[in-house]
Amino acid sequence: MSKYVLITGAYGGLGEAMAAVYASHGYGLVLLGRNPEKLQTLEKKFTAQTPVISIECDVSNWVQCQSAYNQLQTENIQISVLINNAGITYIKTLDEEYDIERYQQLIATNLNGVVYMTKLFLNDIRVHKGSIINISSVIGYAPVIGRTAYAASKFGMEGFFSVLDAEQHDAVHIMMVYPTFIATGIRKDVKGKKEVNEILTADYVADKIYTGMTKRQKKLYLGSTALKSKLLYKYFPKIYVHLMRQKISKTTT
DSSP states (O other): HHHHOESSTSSHHHHHHHHHHHTTTTTTEEEEEOOOHHHHHHHHHHTSSEEEEEOOOOOOOOOHHHHHHHHHHTTTOSSHHHEOOOOOOOOOOOTSOOOHHHHHHHHHIIIIIHHHHHHHHHHHHHHTTTTEEEEOOGGGTTTOOOOOOOOOHHHHHHHHHHHHHHTTTTTSEEEEEEEBBSSGGGGGTTOOOOOOOOOOOOHHHHHHHHHHTTTTTTTEEEEEHHHHHHHHHHHHHHHHHHHHHHHHHHHOO
């Protein structure tokens, strides 16, 4: 197999959907996640279709990320596409009973994990003139009440990859993906809180991500809310905040 895609958070709804899309286009799969049983189940699903390697790895742990990289190097597997998909969420305003440990865990997973994986696999991807695909969010550029921690991780990702893109120029394709809310496992972390935006299916998002990669897009906005929020907050921030607060109020009453 000449080309492999590595997907973090692989057994969530979007991770599995992306695995299916890339397998259908001839990619071998490297699937990372924290739950070995779920990884094994996912590996069995695709083994008959394409080469699959599943690795238990918590991306917030630098040592585990290094171990995953070393395992692939030992097996002479180079990554052409890295999809930074692993992520957790936390909804709480800062003046509520804000759990600093959950904040630290979120930053470690959503931001530090992305830096770790990108650092380790950057040279492989550059050799193959491949892609780094990062699952961001509307909250990566427009505020939503109760998402201070999540916004910090996504804004951090924006800054990191804007600089990396300038450093790498055309040697590596970097694509930021901004979906509105997706029907995936990350929404289970919300613990009863109602979401505000439209819900996209994981299959739809996965297909659009693959197409965006083949076109070497830099920014991929998915769902009408994503682009509308971008434009509204950029040009009319006060109106955006007013409308967002109204929507939040309606979903919490």
